[in-house]
Amino acid sequence: MPTDVIDNPAQNRFELKVGEELALAYYKRDGDRVILTHTEVPQALSGQGIGSRLAAGVFAHIREDGHKAVTQCSFMAAWSARHPEVADLVVG
Numbered sequence: 001m002p003t004d005v006i007d008n009p010a011q012n013r014f015e016l017k018v019g020e021e022l023a024l025a026y027y028k029r030d031g032d033r034v035i036l037t038h039t040e041v042p043q044a045l046s047g048q049g050i051g052s053r054l055a056a057g058v059f060a061h062i063r064e065d066g067h068k069a070v071t072q073c074s075f076m077a078a079w080s081a082r083h084p085e086v087a088d089l090v091v092g
Helices: 050-064 074-081 084-089
Strands: 005-008 013-018 021-030 033-040 068-071
Touching: 005 050, 013 050, 021 050, 033 050, 033 074, 050 068, 050 074, 050 084, 068 074, 068 084, 074 084
Parallel strands: 033 068
Antiparallel strands: 005 013, 013 021, 021 033
C-alpha cells in the first residue's frame, strides 16, 4: 500500500509532511511490537483528516513490516477501534 507516511527510526517516529508542517506519531520498539506512544498534528492542520491519514500510514507500515501495534496513544487507540481492518495488528 503506497503511503506518504515515512518511518524515521532515528527519531522513533512516523512522519507525514503536509506543506511545511509535520504530523508525527512517536513510537518505541519492543521486538516485533511497535508501541505507539504519542501523536501530534499541528494546529494549522487540525480538522483536515491529517491525523487519520497519519494513522492509516502508520498501520500500513506496521502491517508491511510484519509487526504488531500497542496503542498507548489515545488517538491511535481510538482510530484503530474505529477501523476493524487493523484489528489484527493491535495487541495488548
